[in-house]
Amino acid sequence: MSPVVAPSPAHVLVTGSTRGIGAAIVEALAARGARVVGHGSRDGEGALGADLSDPAAADGLWDRALAALDGRIDVLVNNAGIFEPVAVDAPLEAWQAGWGRTIQINLQASADLCRRAVLHFRERGGGGRIVNIASRAAYRGDSPAHWHYAASKAGMVGMTKSIARGYAAEGILAFAICPGFTMTGMAGDYLASRGGDKLLADIPLGRVATAEEVGGTAAWLALEAPVSMTGAVIDINGASYVR
Known part of the structure; x- marks a missing residue:
C-alpha cells in the first residue's frame, strides 16, 4: 500500500472549517494541493452550511459534500465542536440539554460522518x-x-481507535489529534477570562499551541502519515499533559 492513500489531488471534507483550527486545516491541505470542501453552521464563507445539533444534519452534509467533490471523498476531517459550560447544580432539564447538545455536535455528528466515510x-x-x-x-x-x-x-x-482496528485491512485509516489550549479567537478569550498567566504556568512550553501547528499536523495525517500509524493519537499541548 502506498504511503499516501488518497489520490492526487485528494478530495477532503473538513467540518468546522470557517475559523480557528478548522480554517488552518483547510489552509494546510490546500497548500498540499488537496481539493477541500469546508463546513460551517450556515452556507457561505466558502463552506457548506449544516447545523450539527440537528440529528439529520451530518448525513445531509456528507451527501452535499460528496456532490460538490464529484462523487469522491478521500479524507474526512472531523473538527466541528462546541465548548459550552453546564453547572453540576443546574436544573436537571438544563443539565441534560447541555449534555445532549454537546454529545450530539461533538460526538454523534462525527460518528455519523465517520460511518458514511467508512461505507463510501x-x-x-x-x-x-x-x-x-x-x-x-x-x-x-x-x-x-x-x-x-x-x-x-x-x-x-x-471511536478513532475502533475504526482503525476494524478497517485497517481494507485500507481505511483513522487518526486523532488531542490539542490542549490553542490560540484561536475563542481560546484567547477563554485564556483572558480565566487568568492567562495561571493557565500558561501549567504549560511547560510556556505558550499555547497555534492553530497552524494543529492544522499542519492534521493535513500531514490526512495525506502523508505512514499507514502503519493508523490508530495513533497525537498530542499537541506543550507538555501540559503527557502519557
Missing part, C-alpha cells in the same frame, strides 16, 4: 483516511462545568 471508502475501494480532532480533555479531563465536553472527546478517541 468500502464501496469505491482503495481505502481512505479519517482525522478526528479530539482534545487533551479526553485524557486529562476538564473543568467542573465541562464533564460533557471531556466525555465527548474521549468518545472521539475511542
